[in-house]
Amino acid sequence: MDLDLLLNPIILSEILLQGMVRGSMYALMGCGLSLIFGLMGVKNFSHGEFFMLGTYMMYFVAVMMDMPFLAGIFAAAVVLFIFGMLVERSLIATLRKRAGRDWLLDAFVLTIGMMVVMQNLALLIFGSRRRGIARLVEGSVDIGPISITLERLTILLVAVLVVIVLWAFIKYTRTGKAIRATGQDPDAAQTLGIDVNRVYTYTFGIGAALAGIAGGLLISIFPAYPTVGFQPVIKSIAVVILGGLGNVPGAIAAGLLLGVIEAYSLFFFAAGWQNVITAILVVLVLMVRPYGLFSSAKGERP
Amino acid sequence: MSAVAYPEKPAFLREVTFWRVVKVLILLGFLIFVPFYSDSRFITTVFISAVMFGVFAAIYDLMIGYGGLINFGYAGFIAAGAYTSALAWFHFGISPWIGMFLGGVMCAVLGFLLGVISLRLRGLYLALMTFFVGEAIRFSIANTPEYTRGMLGLSVAPLPDLFGISFARGELLNYYYLLLVMGAAIMIFMTVLVRSKFGLAFKAMREDQLATESLGISTTRYKLYNFTIASFLTGILAGFYAHYLGILSPTPEEFGVPKTVQILTITYVGGRGTLWGSLFSGFLLIGFQEYFRALGAWRLVMFGALLIFVMLYARRGLAGLKKYVW
Amino acid sequence: MTLEVEGVTAGYTREVPILQGVDLTAQQGLVTVIIGPNGAGKSTLLKVIYGYLEPRAGDVRHFGKSIIGLEPKDMLNEGIAYLIQGHSVFPKMTVHENLELGAWTLGGDRAAVQAAFEEVYDHYPRLKEKRSQLAGVLSGGEQRMLELARLTMTSPRTILLDEPSVGLMPKLVDTVYDEIARLKEKKYTILMVDQNVKKSMEIADYVYVLQLGQNRHDGPQQDFIERLPEIIREWI
Numbered sequence: 070m071d072l073d074l075l076l077n078p079i080i081l082s083e084i085l086l087q088g089m090v091r092g093s094m095y096a097l098m099g100c101g102l103s104l105i106f107g108l109m110g111v112k113n114f115s116h117g118e119f120f121m122l123g124t125y126m127m128y129f130v131a132v133m134m135d136m137p138f139l140a141g142i143f144a145a146a147v148v149l150f151i152f153g154m155l156v157e158r159s160l161i162a163t164l165r166k167r168a169g170r171d172w173l174l175d176a177f178v179l180t181i182g183m184m185v186v187m188q189n190l191a192l193l194i195f196g197s198r199r200r201g202i203a204r205l206v207e208g209s210v211d212i213g214p215i216s217i218t219l220e221r222l223t224i225l226l227v228a229v230l231v232v233i234v235l236w237a238f239i240k241y242t243r244t245g246k247a248i249r250a251t252g253q254d255p256d257a258a259q260t261l262g263i264d265v266n267r268v269y270t271y272t273f274g275i276g277a278a279l280a281g282i283a284g285g286l287l288i289s290i291f292p293a294y295p296t297v298g299f300q301p302v303i304k305s306i307a308v309v310i311l312g313g314l315g316n317v318p319g320a321i322a323a324g325l326l327l328g329v330i331e332a333y334s335l336f337f338f339a340a341g342w343q344n345v346i347t348a349i350l351v352v353l354v355l356m357v358r359p360y361g362l363f364s365s366a367k368g369e370r371p
Numbered sequence: 372m373s374a375v376a377y378p379e380k381p382a383f384l385r386e387v388t389f390w391r392v393v394k395v396l397i398l399l400g401f402l403i404f405v406p407f408y409s410d411s412r413f414i415t416t417v418f419i420s421a422v423m424f425g426v427f428a429a430i431y432d433l434m435i436g437y438g439g440l441i442n443f444g445y446a447g448f449i450a451a452g453a454y455t456s457a458l459a460w461f462h463f464g465i466s467p468w469i470g471m472f473l474g475g476v477m478c479a480v481l482g483f484l485l486g487v488i489s490l491r492l493r494g495l496y497l498a499l500m501t502f503f504v505g506e507a508i509r510f511s512i513a514n515t516p517e518y519t520r521g522m523l524g525l526s527v528a529p530l531p532d533l534f535g536i537s538f539a540r541g542e543l544l545n546y547y548y549l550l551l552v553m554g555a556a557i558m559i560f561m562t563v564l565v566r567s568k569f570g571l572a573f574k575a576m577r578e579d580q581l582a583t584e585s586l587g588i589s590t591t592r593y594k595l596y597n598f599t600i601a602s603f604l605t606g607i608l609a610g611f612y613a614h615y616l617g618i619l620s621p622t623p624e625e626f627g628v629p630k631t632v633q634i635l636t637i638t639y640v641g642g643r644g645t646l647w648g649s650l651f652s653g654f655l656l657i658g659f660q661e662y663f664r665a666l667g668a669w670r671l672v673m674f675g676a677l678l679i680f681v682m683l684y685a686r687r688g689l690a691g692l693k694k695y696v697w
Numbered sequence: 698m699t700l701e702v703e704g705v706t707a708g709y710t711r712e713v714p715i716l717q718g719v720d721l722t723a724q725q726g727l728v729t730v731i732i733g734p735n736g737a738g739k740s741t742l743l744k745v746i747y748g749y750l751e752p753r754a755g756d757v758r759h760f761g762k763s764i765i766g767l768e769p770k771d772m773l774n775e776g777i778a779y780l781i782q783g784h785s786v787f788p789k790m791t792v793h794e795n796l797e798l799g800a801w802t803l804g805g806d807r808a809a810v811q812a813a814f815e816e817v818y819d820h821y822p823r824l825k826e827k828r829s830q831l832a833g834v835l836s837g838g839e840q841r842m843l844e845l846a847r848l849t850m851t852s853p854r855t856i857l858l859d860e861p862s863v864g865l866m867p868k869l870v871d872t873v874y875d876e877i878a879r880l881k882e883k884k885y886t887i888l889m890v891d892q893n894v895k896k897s898m899e900i901a902d903y904v905y906v907l908q909l910g911q912n913r914h915d916g917p918q919q920d921f922i923e924r925l926p927e928i929i930r931e932w933i
Contacts, residue, residue: 112495163683174441174494178639179682181632185675189668250787250798257785260747260778261847262770262802299623303506310499341514348507355500356488 079214084332086212090221092328093228094287098301099308099320100235101279107315108252108272110173111161114180116305117298118187119149119277123284124293125191128200131288138205138285142227145285146278153277156183157270165269184298191295201292220289227286232321235279239317248272252315303344307351313361322363406547415543417661419550423612425653426554428637429646430604433561435635436643437570438597439577442485443498444505445634448602450626451508452478452609453619454519457527462518466531471610475603481508482602486595493580505631512621524620527613546615553611557604561646564600573597574644636678642690652689699725699886700746700777700855705755707745715741716910718755723855723888723903728881730897731890733907734932739890740782742907743857746888747772747779759855773802776854780861786840786847788833792824795832795843799850813850820879821846838869845876855886862893874900894929898922908932 102116113119123145130141160183164176209218239245250258251268259265283301284291291297308327312319330350331343338346354362402422406415427449434440442448455477456470465473481504489500512519519525529540536545564570572593575583583590613619623629637656641648660670681688702721708714715738723729731739744750746757748767757765759775767775787795796817800810818825823839824846832843841861848856861877862870870893878900881887891897898904904921906914906928914921914928921928 110495112499160679160683171439171494174498175682175686177495177498178635179679181635182675182678182682185632185636185678186672187675189671189675192668193672246790246794246798247801249790249794253787253789254785256781257787258798259769260781260785261798262768262773263798264768264770299628306499307503314496341510344510345507345514348503348510351503352488352500352507355492355496355503359492359496 080336083215084336085329086215086217087221088329088332089325090217090225090328091332092325093225093232094283094290094324095304095308095327096321096324097228097231097283097286098280098305099312099324100232100317101276101283102305103309103312103315103317103320104235104248104279105273105276106309107317108248109161109165109269110315111165111176111273112173112180112306113273113276114177114302115156115183115187116180116276116280117300117302118184118191119153119280119298120284120291120301121187121191121293121295121298122152123149123281124288124291124297125195125200125284126281127285127288128202128293131202131205132200138202141288142282142285145281149281150274150278152274154270154274156277157273161273162266162269188295188298195293195295197294199292199294202288205289224286228283231279231282235275235317244268244271304347307347310351311354311361312363316361316363319361319363323361326362402551403548406544412543413661415547417658419543419547419615420661421654421657422547422550422554422650423608423615424634424637424657425650426557426608427605428634428641428649428653429558429561430601430608431634431638432641432643432646432649433565433573433601433604434597435638436645437565437573437577438594439493440594440597441494441498441501442505442598442601443502443631443635444508445501445605446626446628446630447505447508448478448481448605449609449612449630450512450619450621451481452606453613453616453626454512454525455606456610457525457613457619458519460528461525467528467610467614468531468533471607471614474610474613475606478606478609479599479603482598482600482605483595485602486598490591490594502628506627509621509623509626512626519621522620522622524618527617527619529614529617540617550611550615553608557608558646558650561604565646569593569596633674636674639681640677640688642688643686645688645690648688648690655689699723699760700888701756701758702742702746703756703758705742705745705752705757707741707750707752707755709750714753714910716745716752719907719910719912721888721905721912721915723886725854725886726881726884727902728877728887728889728900729903729905730901731888731905731907732892732894732897733913736909737907738910739907740859741910743779743859743888743890747777747857770802773851773853776852777857778848778851778853778855779857780844780848780859782859782863784840784864786832786835786843788831790832791829792832792835792843793828796824796847796850799847802851810850813852816852817846817849820849820883836869837865838872841865841869841873842876845873845880849880849885853885855888856880858887858889860890860892862891862896870896894925898925 098120102113105111105113126145126148127138127141130136130144131138160179161176164172164179204220206219206223209216210222239248247258247263247268248271250263251265255265291301304327308320308324311327312321312323327347331347334343334346406418431442431445434442452474456467456474459465459470459473460467485501485504489497492500513521515521516523565573572583572588575586575588576590576593580590619625637652638649640656641650641652656674663670700723702719705716705719706714707716719738719742721731721742731742733739741750745752748764748769751766756763759777762775764772764775764777772779787798796814797810800813803809803813821842824843827835827839832840835843858877862873865873874896877887877889881900889897898918898921901918903917904915905912908931
């Protein structure tokens with residue numbers, strides 16, 4: 070580690086910017102996971118495979134059909150929304166309605182089964198070849214002494230936009246309010262005439278759509294291939310734990326934090342150690358503050 | 372009802388019935404003689420894999436099925452045990468026979484530490500904690516190529532001869548019988564364990580942590596026992612795995628999530644809380660996987676679907692079928 | 698008759714019926730109170746009325762129409778609202794949002810929602826004052842007030858209350874009964890299950906005593922006042 074580098078403000082802010090781009094991706098991936106967890110307590114381990122489907126959708130629409138990349142992101146969102154709802158209705162709901170002891174752990178194991186099925190079906194259908202897009206947008210801009218590619222800037226902007234839309238949706242729309250109410254007290258929500266089963270299905274769909282959007286958006290970094298979802302799912306789980314399980318704003322903050330920490334550790338340590346650092350960070354948080362860095366409520370006992 | 376009091380047989384003898392003895396003999400005969408008489412390297416390899424993963428899955432069952440503790444970083448523990456034995460030989464020339472034991476000790480220490488840092492966690496939180504611990508172990512191995520050769524892969528010596536029995540690379544049958552002895556010892560140990568007061572405490576902890584505490588049973592202590600014992604057994608078997616395999620590399624397939632999922636699937640399909648169910652499903656799943664190699668990735672699709680099916684409709688796994696077929 | 702329960706038999710398993718042939722009626726503008734020892738099936742009866750538990754025999758009618766097996770949404774459309782036992786405000790949502798959710802089944806009918814808000818804020822100025830606060834930071838009494846107010850958002854005709862005073866500090870208990878009395882003045886039909894026999898007698902018009910899932914006594918409140926000690930002795 071070089072002290073000069075450590076203190077050089079330009080390099081530091083360059084890393085900070087890279088970290089924010091990275092972090093916005095993590096936040097985007099963590100949001101969907103956190104939303105599902107916050108509402109129904111289900112830890113969806115196949116979130117990475119939803120991400121993977123998003124990358125394939127992007128590839129089909131933007132490369133094979135030669136449409137603009139925003140259309141690809143839109144297609145990924147729509148397809149994954151429907152797919153997520155189908156998964157909830159057909160698989161998760163069966164467990165949820167039985168709701169015996171430890172059903173959440175069973176649901177977790179069930180999503181592991183889904184992960185295996187989806188990865189290998191993708192392998193059978195698409196093969197193991199990586200299909201990517203080198204750049205969604207060409208060029209770069211200079212901000213002061215720092216240069217950033219338009220590609221990264223686009224990712225940052227779209228991620229921020231999606232998060233804002235999600236936030237507004239949850240905050241102001243009728244469905245958003247039903248989602249929050251069901252998350253806080255499903256029994257009370259039901260007596261008021263809210264169809265909580267439908268809320269669960271929608272929410273799972275929205276969570277899946279967010280993973281799909283992330284997959285589509287990040288295709289230049291994560292090309293489409295069957296096991297591409299593994300890294301993203303680890304990161305998003307880390308983000309969700311750091312932010313507090315089920316705390317969506319916490320997930321966003323934690324995503325940015327993790328992105329910046331990783332960018333610094335990538336720069337100052339050998340590549341590869343950032344994963345260890347992430348893991349240690351998560352383990353520490355689970356030890357000391359299992360409810361997350363950004364949640365004060367200890368409502369739910371781990 | 373006759374009022375004559377028969378002398379009570381000891382508990383373990385009461386369970387020894389004629390049919391049980393016959394069943395066990397049939398199974399043992401199958402395990403001992405099939406590879407021997409088939410004289411096929413393929414069959415022997417499949418039997419080695421099936422027994423090895425069956426026993427790994429049974430150890431996994433000791434954690435999830437008896438203690439309700441999910442270790443989602445299990446493959447990382449196998450890696451720790453395997454690498455300990457391999458590196459002890461590689462760097463210090465320690466005999467693998469001792470190395471396997473060291474692997475067990477290393478894993479026991481890690482398991483104990485894992486227990487300590489996750490004392491307060493249960494269910495999903497424990498799954499996540501163990502997942503990141505397992506990944507941290509695997510990434511640490513991958514990131515220190517100067518000691519472990521990282522992703523390049525570490526060549527591991529075969530086991531040295533013992534009592535005049537050769538464990539050179541080609542001696543598959545000898546490896547198999549060694550595994551059978553080790554596996555039997557582990558299985559018998561665990562069977563005795565779960566029938567002792569430990570087993571009772573594990574099950575109580577699985578059913579209801581608070582109620583168990585209220586009976587004066589320290590769940591934290593039994594959690595530590597469970598993790599430590601299970602990890603120790605894992606480490607020993609992992610040592611065998613390393614020397615049998617001959618090459619180690621910290622890939623996800625070998626020591627990451629896919630491996631954990633494979634073992635977890637064997638456990639769940641076998642039936643949680645049965646120990647021996649894992650051995651049956653080990654044979655079923657590994658046998659299927661090896662026999663239908665031509666199906667390629669379809670096999671894994673079927674495994675995933677099987678796991679989903681078990682979660683949805685057959686939570687007791689194969690054990691639920693026991694009364695019909697065996 | 699606003700609400701009629703006729704010969705209802707129900708339970709969670711086939712073998713153990715919790716209710717065995719219970720009859721009950723509740724009339725408009727009156728408070729009907731169900732009392733009885735623990736395990737008498739009081740809360741279960743409310744669940745049957747609100748459609749959470751399908752009875753194996755008997756009928757439940759609201760203004761002459763059978764309402765068995767309706768979804769909560771349809772119950773509200775029929776004019777029945779239900780306050781479950783225990784806390785049921787959404788703590789991380791504002792008072793206003795909580796009320797908005799009370800009007801969930803009015804759907805997109807903005808005028809109706811607006812009118813409901815005006816009426817509720819008129820009736821509960823305290824809630825209007827605190828409309829943008831999170832419900833979780835309100836006092837226990839205010840939370841219960843919010844729950845009652847939320848029930849009236851759809852202008853129901855019948856209100857089912859399950860243990861409205863349970864878990865509150867003694868001095869707040871009085872406020873809750875005052876609120877219920879105020880609802881009675883507004884001509885709601887109120888059917889209430891209560892452990893707090895003494896307090897509920899103060900606002901009750903008609904009383905049912907359930908024991909082991911069966912009708913034990915019933916009659917107007919004034920008949921019960923003297924017999925109360927004797928009835929309670931039976932439970933022990």
